Amino acid sequence: xxxxxxxxxxxxxxxxxxxxxxxxxxxxxxxxxxxxxxxxxxxxxxxxxxxxxxxxxxxxxxxxxxxxxxxxxxxxxxxxxxxxxxxxxxxxxxxxxxxxxxxxxxxxxxxxxxxxxxxxxxxxxxxxxxxxxxxxxxxxxxxxxxxxxxxxxxxxxxxxxxxxxxxxxxxxxxxxxxxxxxxxxxxxxxxxxxxxxxxxxxxxxxxxxxxxxxxxxxxxxxxxxxxxxxxxxxxxxxxxxxxxxxxxxxxxxxxxxxxxxxxxxxxxxxxxxxxxxxxxxxxxxxxxxxxxxxxxxxxxxxxxxxxxxxxxxxxxxxxxxxxxxxxxxxxxxxxxxxxx
Numbered sequence: 001x002x003x004x005x006x007x008x009x010x011x012x013x014x015x016x017x018x019x020x021x022x023x024x025x026x027x028x029x030x031x032x033x034x035x036x037x038x039x040x041x042x043x044x045x046x047x048x049x050x051x052x053x054x055x056x057x058x059x060x061x062x063x064x065x066x067x068x069x070x071x072x073x074x075x076x077x078x079x080x081x082x083x084x085x086x087x088x089x090x091x092x093x094x095x096x097x098x099x100x101x102x103x104x105x106x107x108x109x110x111x112x113x114x115x116x117x118x119x120x121x122x123x124x125x126x127x128x129x130x131x132x133x134x135x136x137x138x139x140x141x142x143x144x145x146x147x148x149x150x151x152x153x154x155x156x157x158x159x160x161x162x163x164x165x166x167x168x169x170x171x172x173x174x175x176x177x178x179x180x181x182x183x184x185x186x187x188x189x190x191x192x193x194x195x196x197x198x199x200x201x202x203x204x205x206x207x208x209x210x211x212x213x214x215x216x217x218x219x220x221x222x223x224x225x226x227x228x229x230x231x232x233x234x235x236x237x238x239x240x241x242x243x244x245x246x247x248x249x250x251x252x253x254x255x256x257x258x259x260x261x262x263x264x265x266x267x268x269x270x271x272x273x274x275x276x277x278x279x280x281x282x283x284x285x286x287x288x289x290x291x292x293x294x295x296x297x298x299x300x301x302x303x304x305x306x307x308x309x310x311x312x313x314x315x316x317x318x319x320x321x322x323x324x325x326x327x328x329x330x331x332x333x334x335x336x337x338x339x340x
Contacts, residue, residue: 028187072118088135100144129230
């Protein structure tokens with residue numbers, strides 16, 4: 001008979017990034033209003049709803065006096081550091097609220113835009129997901145334009161090829177979290193001082209080794225993980241905008257339409273809810289508001305039906321496997337962690 005197991009819980013770590021672009025050239029990078037509010041709200045939800053410890057939540061914003069600032073290098077460094085702390089069974093979250101873009105109108109490569117414009121690309125996120133320890137999940141929530149497909153080669157569960165778009169959108173006042181390819185190119189050209197029509201050339205010139213590997217002529221061949229535990233919840237499809245709402249539409253404060261709707265759905269469903277159910281209900285809520293914005297879900301089949309952030313259902317327990325493995329081996333039993 002196996003001895004009684006000690007109860008333990010997976011580690012829960014989060015990196016939350018909000019960029020309102022206060023100090024950028026607003027001709028090319030328009031200032032936003034709700035991104036910092038988004039990450040503050042997400043931090044409260046992670047603590048109160050999902051049991052995260054505030055000490056395990058890193059918040060990067062570009063408001064005055066913040067340190068470190070959410071530059072491309074700092075965001076990637078913080079993501080890598082978070083993954084280095086993780087072990088099998090841990091739950092990791094990365095939330096980004098800010099501008100998104102397409103780096104090339106032909107290839108439609110997606111990216112997020114940190115406060116210094118050092119874009120983090122779909123290839124970067126694939127590389128980050130590939131670093132995950134086996135059994136560790138990384139949930140990426142991107143409330144930005146063109147965020148669908150932000151993890152390169154991740155399987156689409158809910159998106160343009162699986163769900164028909166609604167066509168009853170209204171003309172609601174909001175600001176898109178979107179930088180056109182041409183605007184980003186003009187902005188970076190002014191910073192780099194070089195002549196090129198390729199965004200990647202400017203980023204490589206400006207940021208050197210801190211730029212995306214996509215632009216540094218490094219051979220990168222995405223490996224196919226044995227168990228891919230990257231999970232992307234995107235604010236919209238790859239060819240759409242995500243809305244930045246004024247207080248009038250954000251229940252009294254500026255916010256992202258996607259983050260705000262996500263919070264509302266979670267509040268309406270206090271029990272465990274699967275990733276697929278969550279994204280479906282957020283899409284329905286945005287449609288009921290008349291918004292032409294369709295959040296997407298990209299992940300493995302098994303993660304699609306798993307509870308969001310592995311929230312436990314009533315009556316389930318976490319088990320310390322190390323406490324039972326010795327006895328189990330004696331009895332010829334193989335044990336493994338199970339999180340419900």
